[in-house]
Amino acid sequence: MPWTKLQIEREEPAFDENAGQDVRKLSFGEALREALDQALARDPRVYAMGQGIDDPGGIFGTTLGLREKYGPRRIFDTPLAEEATIGMAIGSAMAGLRPVSIHNRPDFLMMAMDQIVNAASKWCYMFSGQVPIPLVIRACIGRGWGSAAQHSQSLHGLFTHVPGLKIVMPSTAYDAKGLFIASVADPNPVLFIEHRWLYQHKGYVPQDVYAVPFGQGTVKRPGRDITVIAISHMVIESLRAAEQLEKKGISLEVIDPRTLCPFDEGLLLKSLEKTGKLMVADVDWKTSGFAAEVVALAAEKGFSFLKKPPVRVCLPDIPTPASYVLEEAFYPGVADIVAAAERLMA
Amino acid sequence: MTGIMNEYQSYGDGSQIGTEQLLSLYRVMARIRLVELKIESLYHLDEMKTPIHLSLGEEAVAAGVCAHLHPEDLIFSSHRSHAHYLAKGGDLKAMIAELYCKETGCAKGRGGSMHLIDVSVGHLGSSAIVGGSIPHAVGAALAFMMQDKKSVAVSFLGDAASEEGVFFESMSLAALKRLPVVFVCENNFYSVCSHISARQPNPDIAMRARAFDIPAVKVDGMDAGQVFMKAGDAIHQARQGSGPYVLECCVQRWRAHAGAGDPLREKYRAPQDLKPEWMRDPLADLEQVLRSQRAVKETVFQEITGMLNGEIEEAFHYAQNGPLPRKEDLKKYLFA
Numbered sequence: 001m002p003w004t005k006l007q008i009e010r011e012e013p014a015f016d017e018n019a020g021q022d023v024r025k026l027s028f029g030e031a032l033r034e035a036l037d038q039a040l041a042r043d044p045r046v047y048a049m050g051q052g053i054d055d056p057g058g059i060f061g062t063t064l065g066l067r068e069k070y071g072p073r074r075i076f077d078t079p080l081a082e083e084a085t086i087g088m089a090i091g092s093a094m095a096g097l098r099p100v101s102i103h104n105r106p107d108f109l110m111m112a113m114d115q116i117v118n119a120a121s122k123w124c125y126m127f128s129g130q131v132p133i134p135l136v137i138r139a140c141i142g143r144g145w146g147s148a149a150q151h152s153q154s155l156h157g158l159f160t161h162v163p164g165l166k167i168v169m170p171s172t173a174y175d176a177k178g179l180f181i182a183s184v185a186d187p188n189p190v191l192f193i194e195h196r197w198l199y200q201h202k203g204y205v206p207q208d209v210y211a212v213p214f215g216q217g218t219v220k221r222p223g224r225d226i227t228v229i230a231i232s233h234m235v236i237e238s239l240r241a242a243e244q245l246e247k248k249g250i251s252l253e254v255i256d257p258r259t260l261c262p263f264d265e266g267l268l269l270k271s272l273e274k275t276g277k278l279m280v281a282d283v284d285w286k287t288s289g290f291a292a293e294v295v296a297l298a299a300e301k302g303f304s305f306l307k308k309p310p311v312r313v314c315l316p317d318i319p320t321p322a323s324y325v326l327e328e329a330f331y332p333g334v335a336d337i338v339a340a341a342e343r344l345m346a
Numbered sequence: 347m348t349g350i351m352n353e354y355q356s357y358g359d360g361s362q363i364g365t366e367q368l369l370s371l372y373r374v375m376a377r378i379r380l381v382e383l384k385i386e387s388l389y390h391l392d393e394m395k396t397p398i399h400l401s402l403g404e405e406a407v408a409a410g411v412c413a414h415l416h417p418e419d420l421i422f423s424s425h426r427s428h429a430h431y432l433a434k435g436g437d438l439k440a441m442i443a444e445l446y447c448k449e450t451g452c453a454k455g456r457g458g459s460m461h462l463i464d465v466s467v468g469h470l471g472s473s474a475i476v477g478g479s480i481p482h483a484v485g486a487a488l489a490f491m492m493q494d495k496k497s498v499a500v501s502f503l504g505d506a507a508s509e510e511g512v513f514f515e516s517m518s519l520a521a522l523k524r525l526p527v528v529f530v531c532e533n534n535f536y537s538v539c540s541h542i543s544a545r546q547p548n549p550d551i552a553m554r555a556r557a558f559d560i561p562a563v564k565v566d567g568m569d570a571g572q573v574f575m576k577a578g579d580a581i582h583q584a585r586q587g588s589g590p591y592v593l594e595c596c597v598q599r600w601r602a603h604a605g606a607g608d609p610l611r612e613k614y615r616a617p618q619d620l621k622p623e624w625m626r627d628p629l630a631d632l633e634q635v636l637r638s639q640r641a642v643k644e645t646v647f648q649e650i651t652g653m654l655n656g657e658i659e660e661a662f663h664y665a666q667n668g669p670l671p672r673k674e675d676l677k678k679y680l681f682a
Contacts, residue, residue, distance in 0.1 A: 126453065
């Protein structure tokens with residue numbers, strides 16, 4: 001879809017996590033492809049399927065060449081039957097395989113909610129650990145070019161509500177690869193939610209296989225004034241805001257939790273103890289979303305650290321509009337993070 | 347025979363089935379029957395604190411299908427799963443203990459009667475979401491194909507599950523990939539209290555498979571010999587690599603959707619189902635065949651019943667006296 005690429009190139013400035021360093025660099029999308037390639041090479045039980053997996057575009061480049069390399073048994077296209085496809089993935093996991101089910105958009109996962117919520121998340125508990133479900137579901141959040149209400153949702157707040165699922169949302173190329181390797185190795189169902197605007201961003205990615213452990217957040221930028229828990233693309237926006245704010249004498253500590261379930265509570269509380277102020281920047285709606293959960297955690301376990309009421313920088317509670325002028329008003333970004341930080345410091 | 351039964355083609359009278367095989371079917375069906383009757387007789391004591399969906403009247407389907415399965419073949423089932431679990435060889439003690447919500451239950455008291463499991467005999471857990479386990483059977487069949495195994499997956503579903511979209515999606519996927527899966531629709535004509543005539547413009551479930559070029563037959567599910575013969579064809583074809591198969595087995599649900607007895611039957615059953623001649627008994631019919639055509643003696647039936655009753659008494663004793671789960675273990679097993 002070249003039109004979305006054009007818009008992303010115009011509106012999303014290039015980001016290089018390791019700018020100026022002479023290291024092996026891959027884009028976020030290339031890192032995901034390498035991770036899937038290595039997961040398939042390492043374990044014959046792994047297979048990947050999804051609508052358009054062997055298209056010329058290769059799911060934003062993340063599956064290119066893999067059908068040729070691993071054959072149509074392990075890399076195959078699927079009908080538009082999300083419920084049965086994910087149910088089939090679950091059944092194959094019960095029978096000893098390690099499925100990766102790839103979906104263009106989280107919006108389409110709604111067609112498979114029964115299998116995700118009623119089966120995948122519950123099998124391990126309901127059957128006292130006898131049949132775990134090692135399953136990875138990938139989906140990519142869309143944004144821009146009039147993608148509108150049904151092609152731009154993240155919806156991770158729906159999934160973090162359900163016990164028994166692990167939710168992974170990487171923001172950098174390094175984490176994308178390491179978290180994907182960890183997801184395939186995990187014996188539980190994992191939702192791996194990507195963001196379309198991260199794919200061309202670059203960063204250091206080792207060639208070797210490595211896993212980024214779940215439940216360990218990372219401080220993307222240390223700071224002293226405000227703790228920012230940022231999710232997915234909002235990590236990049238927060239880092240950009242932090243640069244601007246530094247010139248105004250405000251120091252953000254940007255934390256990427258990387259996995260929402262499990263969530264690194266320790267890192268949140270440690271940072272809050274230092275800063276006393278909390279901002280949560282999310283790519284999902286505000287009400288009853290994951291940002292609300294982070295604020296609730298801070299209130300329950302870090303109340304004594306808080307010097308100001310926490311703030312949430314999230315999507316407004318409306319469906320995504322199509323018109324570009326409304327999109328501009330809809331999506332929070334650097335300016336909203338800067339304004340929120342200034343209010344917190346006032 | 348009710349009206350719908352008259353529509354069946356004739357598949358013979360089971361005369362090609364050996365006496366030992368018929369006796370084996372009889373044992374499995376009698377075991378299901380006696381277990382269900384025992385559960386029903388004790389249910390009012392409120393010691394089995396879990397919903398029950400009895401398989402009484404539907405024993406021939408589970409027995410006739412599972413007779414052709416190997417231990418490494420996998421079955422997937424629903425809320426009404428007692429018969430499937432037992433026919434596949436599931437452990438009786440662990441099943442009854444699960445109904446008593448004990449730590450010694452097959453799911454350690456986390457599942458209850460709708461979530462039976464016995465991994466050791468190829469039963470990986472049943473789902474209480476109507477239609478929810480249909481694609482799991484397709485997935486297991488996919489795994490067999492990728493692992494180059496000659497195993498077969500069986501999806502037991504009800505007539506209500508055949509109304510779910512996932513049934514159609516699953517048939518489509520199974521046909522597309524020619525997977526070794528047999529969809530066994532146990533059509534008892536009722537979804538809770540709603541008759542199929544109130545739910546479907548065309549009550550013929552088997553014909554839905556034609557859209558996917560999947561072979562399908564309608565079977566008299568009250569006739570153990572017929573089920574055995576047709577299931578044998580279906581499972582054999584799937585095992586040989588011919589792809590999926592649909593069996594619609596028409597049965598009678600003797601009891602209510604859930605619980606013991608059928609106290610509201612006068613209020614929801616179709617008039618023809620309330621007539622005394624409606625009720626057929628697949629176990630008694632099979633017994634009659636064995637007595638009259640195969641000269642099986644009374645002592646053989648007495649011996650079978652005696653052994654089963656002994657086993658059932660022992661299972662209930664085991665279940666009633668087993669330990670309950672510990673409250674400290676509430677959060678155990680969320681993740682592997």
